[in-house]
Amino acid sequence: MTVEITSAEELRELLGTPTARAAAKERTSLHERDRQWLAASPFCLVATAGADGSCDVSPKGDPPGFTLVLDDRTVAIPERPGNRRADGYRNILENPHVGLIFLIPGRTDSLRINGRARLVRDAPWFDDMVVKGHRPVLAVVVQIEQIFYHCAKAFLRSELWRPESWQPDALPSRARLVKEVEYPAADLADLERHYGPDYVNTIYT
Numbered sequence: 001m002t003v004e005i006t007s008a009e010e011l012r013e014l015l016g017t018p019t020a021r022a023a024a025k026e027r028t029s030l031h032e033r034d035r036q037w038l039a040a041s042p043f044c045l046v047a048t049a050g051a052d053g054s055c056d057v058s059p060k061g062d063p064p065g066f067t068l069v070l071d072d073r074t075v076a077i078p079e080r081p082g083n084r085r086a087d088g089y090r091n092i093l094e095n096p097h098v099g100l101i102f103l104i105p106g107r108t109d110s111l112r113i114n115g116r117a118r119l120v121r122d123a124p125w126f127d128d129m130v131v132k133g134h135r136p137v138l139a140v141v142v143q144i145e146q147i148f149y150h151c152a153k154a155f156l157r158s159e160l161w162r163p164e165s166w167q168p169d170a171l172p173s174r175a176r177l178v179k180e181v182e183y184p185a186a187d188l189a190d191l192e193r194h195y196g197p198d199y200v201n202t203i204y205t
Helices: 008-015 032-040 087-094 124-129 153-158 174-182 188-194 197-202
Strands: 043-049 055-061 068-071 074-078 097-103 110-120 139-150
Touching: 032 110, 043 087, 055 087, 068 124, 074 124, 087 110, 097 139, 174 188
Parallel strands: none
Antiparallel strands: 043 055, 043 097, 068 074, 074 139, 097 110, 110 139
16 A cells, blocks of 8 residues: 655654754855866766656766856856757756756765756857867856755665676667667667767767
């Protein structure tokens, strides 16, 4: 039998009250250590929601420091070529609230930023976001409303950074997944060539 939680009071009774340190760790502007974290981070997750409440979480990755700090309360994330669905970007046009998690490989803590986003199609600082000759055609500019560090427990429980726990072959290859789940009519040999060793050479085109 499923027992559902239906109120904030019930949730608090079940989980308890956060410690004073946990409750007070939120900030509204970047500390120098936050800047250093962003300079070292090659990967973040961007969470958005549309006007109708539909959600999206999109991974963003580039060389460390790809997120540009514009000032103590503003950061910018460049667009890179992808599948052109633009789910998160369309959400931002409807609802500017975003949540970001910045990771550093091997670190079990993470940096979280929540704020309000807007899409910018050009600015002088776009020249600082060029990677392998690719100048972004847009950037997500986030005005920081909350920033804080998240503890290591999820990463420790999942053993995410322990190579001996990794099982990359637990599922078929990307090419086979595409064939079985997305495009059954596609030729597997063509997919394997597309997602093969040369795939890395196409990620900025």
